[in-house]
Amino acid sequence: MAAEDLEWERSKISNQDMNLLKKLGLTKKENALRFPKEESYPSPPIEYRVSFVDHLIRGLSPPIHEFIRGLLFVYGLPLHQLTPNSILHVSIFITLCECFLGVQPNWALWKRIFCLRRNGSHNIAYNIGGVVICIRSDVEYFDVKFPDSVQGWQKRWLYVREESSGSTEYNIAPFNGGAKILRRRSWDAEATEEEKSATEALMTRIHELQNTRGKELSGIQVTAYFLRIRVQPLQACKNPLWMYAGEEDVDRLSSDLQVKDLEKLIRRISSLNKKDTIPSSCRVKPYSGTNALPENHPVLVSLPPLPEGGEVEERTVVTDDNQGASCFESEVAGSHKSAASSEKEAESEAAASTHSPPSAVSPRNKRKRDEIADSGTSKTDTFHAEEVIPDAGKKTFDPYEDALVSSGDEDENPPIDVTARTKTLAESNKRADTLAVKLEQSEKAHKKAEADVASVEDLRKRLHDAETSLSDNIAQQSAREKEILTRLESQSRRFVRKTLQEYELESPEGDLLLDALSLLEIHGDEAREGLAEARTGLSRLFPYFFKKKEAPTTFTALAKCFNSQEDLGLQLRQEGLKVGVEGTIALVADNQQEVDWARVGNTEEMETKRWQSLIKAGKPNSKKILAYLGYKPTPAPSSSKPEVK
Incomplete structure (x- = not known):
């Protein structure tokens, strides 16, 4: 790839792209997207970030989901450095967690499955899509069938709104087209033994979804599902996907796609061709409003770590050498082979960095702090953020350079600084007080959760009572309708015997009760016409038989006059x-x-x-x-x- 192909240029979003975004409902929310005009280099307005059409059609939509916010922070990446296939990886993972595992997207589970690699070669560093998300070589995961390459996706860029979360560390980094890609510890971060134990049931369930004969779940099925229900996985939604309420769901962006449009979109973002069959539904029924989570379903919460007054260990920079350390990654980010080779190259890079001369470390700035892990892992991490004095030859200061990893840091025995230790003790006491407050809040939250569980049990009991009452009412109504039908049929037979006329319905409803009522209406019409004719005839005869009497006002009285024994x-x-x-x-x-x-x-x-x-x-x-x-x-x-x- 030539160097000029890697530079920014004027966005080339076509009318076809605009129509697709409109059909998907991505342009419906006002000010959610902004399209470049004539600028050849991105200049996003305040609170906007640079993204791509191919990101949006793979599940991204503002306001952006907190899980990908956390990923971008821990990995130290801007949004435009992720490739389209990497975005689809995150969309499938969130849909898998919420719809088929019944949990929030889990950071510990993510670390067991994925790692990051640079997208480039030894001579070229991409400034667009410079990082790809890969499946670890030793993990059995879904075959997503990514395309070998996504043609021209870098040229279809636009601006997406970044709604502030109130925490600057939690917001997506502002656009900086010239920023270097810094490889960090988090790119290869693996789950701890405690995290593996906590997520073992989730991994077992994933393998069951993949390998259950006749009910195998595939990455294409998961992709087709979230595209069909029109809820973007990477959008901050009001409800998790396991509460999806169908056409009336508040998070839906548009109506269901037509089958041909859905198939065309899936073929665009995958390697499937026209001869391959696109699944219209998943072989495994996903959790939703009509398929609720089982009772006592475990709730696991594990989000990417955020700082508490400082950096987190995962953001520690391993190397900043863009040219020498970058390894080539194709757009097939799900390839185990490419992931394995990338991991080997990364190991060699780390080894080379370890044998380089150590940097001087200031012991006064070496600090330790404890972090309470999320409830999904129940892990307390102790980490060190080490500030490194830059080399004398460097003229500029990089805020991430202070966490460079070098050999010999742990072997130093710095002199004791009483002032620093006193300050550290005060900070520890303050932090202990903060943790105590958090513990109290956690206990209150636990009690509230127990009260909520009791409330749910009461609601279930009331629902069961309501269902029982409804069943009884239905049985009573059925018996009453049967009795009414019997009486209507009896009246119909009596009418036939009296009039010697039997009628048939021209257009029966197919409902016994309604058809019996229709016959009764016909009999009533015939009876009314006969009575009217009889009244007219008797009224005309009355003066001949009863010259001195006035004709009765009612038909019954008139008929009795002619029905005497005389x-x-x-x-x-x-x-x-x-x-x-x-x-x-x-x-x-x-x-x-x-x-x-x-x-x-x-x-x-x-x-x-x-x-x-x-x-x-x-x-x-x-x-x-x-x-x-x-x-x-x-x-x-x-x-x-x-x-x-």
């Missing part, structure tokens, strides 16, 4: 016959004809045929006679022999 038809015929007889008598009297009424009234001696013939002869003139007498025609009487009172 023969209403006979009464109607008798009334008609009476009118006819009276009319005949009146007509005969009007004509002044003499009639033997006694003989006429003796109907018993008249033969039936004779009676019928007389009626038949007079029938054609009956209407004329009645009209003459002023009577309206009545319904025709039966042809049978009438009864005369």
Whole structure:
């Protein structure tokens, strides 16, 4: 790689990059990102740091997660010195811890798996992406399938907002494009025996996730998961990922990616090609709001160490020789082979440094302090921060040079300085008081945690009672619906028997209760129409049968009038016959004809045929006679022999 390719130049973020960032929801938060204009060298505004598009699509997003803040501090690195594959390493590790191990990202576990190497050669020192995160050669970890190289990622730079944490040591270092990369103890820091014991269960679980037949978890699956749920692992989130609440989660940046967009993004950040299958889901169900952590799940907290009034041992500089000490690392940061070779070269460098002439050490500035380790490791570290007097030939002062490691430091026997010892004793007493206060706070926190556990148990009991009550209510509701369905079906059968009509639904719902109600509605409509027709007919007949009565107002009363034990038809015929007889008598009297009424009234001696013939002869003139007498025609009487009172 030519030297000019390593220099900063004007950012070349394309419209395609902008559309991708927008689709991923990374530009939604106001002022979270700022894009360079025409400058050819980064000049970030206050509270902004230099990053890259390829960092963002691999899980980075402001405000930045406290774990990567701690990593950058302990490793003594600015953000722009990490390669895209290194950023993806951290994203996968945080997702693994929170979604599949159920713990916060653990510093002790990180040290068991990862170390750092320079990204460069003996003749070139990169000023962009100069450090890569590697998997240790003796560790069995996920095969992430990184690409051999990420083309042109250094040219797509931009500014990300760095929200101050209140502690200057905890903030990401401001941008300094000309700063040297100083190799530190933390780059090769290994977990102590106590830390290994505390994290052994986590390592065992990782191996189970890798090797369980039929449920093997891979780095690509983990990557696809955090890309799909749209929560950036390297963003400071309100809730850990094991509480992920789906589409309504407060930490989601955008809606779910379409399958084709997700597959395209995974192929961009990995070595998979178009023929390789992209997993749509993990073979192991991750912890989330719908898959809660098991009861009594251990809580392990172990963050990168931060200073308490001074530097930490991990930041001790091993060498600052950029050219001679840098070893080449390809972008395949997960390669065990490259990590192993880098470790060997680092060991040779350290050996060469050990045999060099020792630097003079000022015993007055040699100090010791204890640090209470995080609850995940329960370890108390004793470390020494040694200030080294610079060589006479150096004209500039580097604040990190005072911690250079040299041989012979531990062999010196400095003279006793009473003043220094008195000052050290006072500082020790003050520190002991501080630790006592912290211990008291820790005990209070422990009591509060116990109270919280009791509260959780009470909530679980109440939830169990609520679930039991809900099950009982569901059973009662089911029995009631069954009884209602039986009664509806019984009413339907009665209606069919009464009307001799059976109906079928044109579009049944498929629900027995709803379909029975639909049939009942049809029966009701038919019954209402029949009653309306019956009322109309009875109302019209009522004046003929009950001349001196008013029609009842209700249908029931009207129907009862026609349902009496009397023969209403006979009464109607008798009334008609009476009118006819009276009319005949009146007509005969009007004509002044003499009639033997006694003989006429003796109907018993008249033969039936004779009676019928007389009626038949007079029938054609009956209407004329009645009209003459002023009577309206009545319904025709039966042809049978009438009864005369």
